[in-house]
Amino acid sequence: MERKWWKEGVVYQIYPRSFYDTNGDGIGDLRGIIEKVPYLKELGIDIIWLNPIYASPNDDNGYDISHYQEILKEFGTMSDFEELLEKLHEVGIKLVMDLVVNHSSDEHPWFVESKKSKASPYRDYYIWRGPSEEGKEPNNWRSFFSGSSWQLDETTGDYYLHLFSKKQPDLNWENKKLREEIYRMMHWWFEKGIDGFRMDVINLISKVEGLPSAPKEEEGPDGYAWGGNYFVTGPKVHDYIKEMNREVLSKYDVMTVGETCDVTVEEGILFTGENRKELNMVFQFEHVNIGQGREGKWTPIPWKLTELKRIMDKWQTALHGKGWNSLYLNNHDQPRQVSKFGNDTVYRKESAKMLATYLHTLEGTPYIYQGEEIGMTNVYFEDLSHYKDLEILNKWEEIKRTKSLTEEELLSGVHVNGRDNARTPMQWNASLNAGFTTGVPWLEVNPNYTTINVEEASKDSNSILNYYKQLLALRKKHLIMAYGQYHLILPEHEQIYAYTKTLESETWLVLLNFSGEEALFQKPEEIEVVSSPQLIIANYPVEQMPDLNTIALKPYEARVYKIS
Missing domain, CATH: 2.60.40.1180 (Golgi alpha-mannosidase II)
Structure with a gap:
């Protein structure tokens, strides 16, 4: 058993936009996190994972980055960031940043230059293709956010690939110059003193040569198909990550976790194997994807405990002694864990504590998503106009065209699985807007904040919050919790x-x-x-x-x- 700080630590994930707002603009900020450092220290966490705080037009809430070495103005300044890093390190908490390098923003200087002409030195930083013989998109891949994965650029008449929003063009990892730019940027952050990276959709960076279309029989009513076989854990992904490890990661004592959709256990061992020199751990999605119906997450169906056990048993058993598990039941892209895996009404407290016990006694590194420690629940807004998430809004536009669901069906799916469930502002107290902001919050606060909030939980010795503190204190005493x-x-x-x-x-x-x-x-x-x-x-x-x-x-x- 090789002991490591990132194996024994507990990670607390902060979605900065929704954490705590200090200037009344309705958006959480870095000074808000600084103010809450004593709260985080008292909770007993060891590591913070910060969702993106880089300069961004915010098409996808910061996952569309226009400058990797600048701070988004609404979050604060670089000196605010440096102060946060210093304050966390003073109390023994490490900071892990989000690394988003499958794609950039279409407003990133690289893409602005890439668009100018086919001869641009930056052209090959992105994935460009001419139209198909029929004058359509180069292939039939569907974007994660609905519609085609290709966008026509009028200037050159070519299409660029975007597996997510059209404002998130995919970077071309085949280009060595691009990879070197990314590694330089990573060094810059490590030299600043950060303690690791959570790597967004990192197993999508390698695409199959030729970018072939998915089989026609897999196309949906919109004419597009899930092309995952051609870009999920592609042919060169391990080469790229080994190179990243060799050029950057191996030079620092840092934590790395890769977000890897559709990854198998066998691939999980390749990504995290201690002798492989790639990543420390990955996020797999099998367990959070249970209970999906004909339209995936938008048509939820009942799930069985035996199904959850089968998946988790497989990962716990296969990675033991070979790789390392990351343990989570919710995050910024998933519904609240007490609403999905527990009971968010009659047994909210009991089921939230039970789920916490589960997560913190498995082998691996546990992740707490902000608000989980007070039992925050899904939000049940009465119509789609209350939601802000691009994924939800794009799905709504798609079903208006395809009629694959009614508005009522989509809304009930959003109530169960929509990403905004996790993004409603953190509930600090029972005052207006849950004490999150003195202004108008960017996303409405969950109406149950008057009873579910940090202040209330702090006063109740039997609260979910105090149970989390107990669990985290136990973990510091008993190595069996992490390594058993x-x-x-x-x-x-x-x-x-x-x-x-x-x-x-x-x-x-x-x-x-x-x-x-x-x-x-x-x-x-x-x-x-x-x-x-x-x-x-x-x-x-x-x-x-x-x-x-x-x-x-x-x-x-x-x-x-x-x-x-």
Whole structure:
């Protein structure tokens, strides 16, 4: 077992736009994060992952970067950033930035130059193609944000590739000069003192040569098809990341996590293998994608606990001793975890604590998304006009053309899976706008802020917030939480998720009821328990010396015992 700070730490993800606003413009800012450093320190986190704060026209909330070494004015200045970094380091918290290098903004100077003519020295920084023989787009790939992945540029008559918004042209990683520019920029940030990068859609940077169309039978009503086979974990992606590691990452003691959609366990081991010299860990999406219907996330269907267990067991088992897991149930692109995996009404507190227990006892590095620690929930706005997310708005435009869903169906899908569920402002107190801003918030605050907020949770010894503090304090004391080997028990049980964690001679038993009904745990014979098991943590009051052979678990109950 090789000990590393990024394995033992807990990451807290901050979406700056929605965290805390100090100047009343309705948008969170860097000074807001500086002000909340004592809160973060008290919570017990070790690392912050900051969503993009770079200069950007904000077509996709900062994931369209127009300058990689400047701060977006509405967030503050470079000196604000330097002060934040210093304040975090003073209290022992590390800072990981977002690295967005699959694409830039169409307002980045590279693209502005690239567009000017086919002879531009920057032309090859992006992926340009002429029209097809029929005078249409070069291929039939659909963008992640609906419609074609290609945009015609009138100046030269060519199309440029954009797997996301048309204001997010894809960078051409085949170009060595471009890669060198990216590595220089990464060095610049590391020399400034940051502690790592979370790499946005990093497994999309290599495209299959020739950019072939997807099979015609895969096309939807709009005439476009998911072309993922040609750009997800493409042919040269490992070469590029090995080069990045060799040229930049290996020169610093930093943390790296790659966002890797549709990645398999086998690929996960290649990206994170300790002898591979690529990344420390990846975000995989299998577990958060459960419960998707015919139109994906927009048509949610019920999911089964056995399905979640199968996916997580696969990742926990396969990466043990070979790579490293990142542990998350929500982030800025996902619905709130208590709304998706728990119960955000009757058992909000109990299920939020149960999910936290689950996440922090698996093998890997846990990520807390802002507001998760107080049990923030999805927001159920009454119509689509309240939402700001580009993905939602583009989907609405698409279904108006294709009639694949009604407005009501889309709205109910947005209520379950829309990205704005995670982006409503952080709920600090019960005052106007949840204490997030004195102005008009850029996105409406969830109306339940009067009862769900930091101030309220701080006063309640039984709150979700105080439970998180307890869990994080335990993690600092017990290496078994990060490094213990996971072993699933009762794989077919549809209510109880149970497993053991073992590190050297110590074993813990983790019992989680994922349902709103009482569930009976009956210990399998092969699990040996010492005569006096020790309760480590529980989200309901528990008698110290229960009979572990049979336990009636209350709705969403969580218990962790040291059994050897």
